[in-house]
Amino acid sequence: MKHVLAASFLLAITSFSHAQVSPVSGGDAGALELASVHAVIADLDTGATLFEKHPDVAVPIASITKLMTAMVILDAEQPLTEWLTIVDHDTPPENNAYSRLRIGSQATRGDLLRIALMSSENLACHVLATHYPGGKQAFIAAMNDKARELGMTQTRFVDSSGLSPLNRSTASDLARMARAALEYQPIRDYSSTAEYTVSFRSPSYALNYGNTNALTRGDRWNVVLSKTGYLDEAGRCLVMVATVGGRPVTMILLDSFGTRSPLGDAGRIRRWIETGSSGPVAGAARDYEQRRAAAYRGVGSEI
Secondary structure (H helix, E strand, C coil), X not given: CHHHHHHHHHHHXXXXXXXXXXXXXXXXXXXXXXXXXXXXXXXXXXXXXEEEECCCCCEECHHHHHHHHHHHHHHCCCCCCCEEECCCCCCCCCCCCCCCCCCCCEXXXXXXXXXXXXXXXXXXXXXXXXXXXXXXHHHHHHHHHHHHHCCCCCCECCCCCCCCCCCEECHHXXXXXXXXXXXXXXXXXXXXXXXXXXXXXXXXXXXXXXXXXXXXXXCCCCEEEEEEEXXXXXXEEEEEEEEECCEEEEEEEEEECCCCHHHHHHHHHHHHHHHCCCCCCCHHHHHHHHHHHHHHCCCCCCC
16 A cells, blocks of 8 residues: 555655645644644645745754655665675764664665664764765765755755754755655655664674654554654654545654654644644643744744
8 A cells, every 4th residue: 555655646746836825624724733843734646735834944954864865875876785884983973873783793775774764873874974985075965966956945964864953954945855755765665664673794683673753653644754853953853744634745844842742743734634623732842832933933044
């Protein structure tokens, strides 16, 4: 079923447009409450933007970065079956970069890419960039070149994992990135994997990974593309494409409070599409959203 829906997405993405906020299921935009400060919700079949909130303010995007990392890796057409040596960061990253990967061991490029997408493994991204033709600097340049190619005019990358708060974009730009990422079957497959065990060599060991998006588990959601992100500077973030109300919907949700706030927003979006009313946001998350949103009122594309 997932592959059939993916084909539907690919047919729809070429007609995507930036429309005005529009009501669905008899509801209206005012009936949708979100904990996320920035949002774009788009129907890929019709090409309409159903809802948007502060869509053109550039903010830190944390591990949402990894979708661009994956596209650059796949564009280079390096073998996914090639074994890569796990190397440590050259300098300490700006934020916590704990990893269970053993320095000096080896994993395949495909497995590293999978755990980067599904489990947000930061060191895997460093390894992938290090083994890119020309090394890390060439990789970062390719990320920014790809962003320009996609028309992501308010986006900038400085690392491959999203650990730097200087990786910045807008909800509108990320909608473009999600649309492009859907064209890559490995990204669809890897990012929506619920659980996966990686087998390493030199030495031989295995590690089990789970998806950071709990909605990829179980039968209630049909998630075709997913990436979560978190930094103190970015808040909780989620980019997801899933079937809602019988149609493919892309959700860009940036900067919310609390571990489960983006998943709660996904549920509110689903209820809004299906019933016309989302239901309320919890008090602490609502207060956070209101404080953060107040800082963006009247702000243009940069803060």
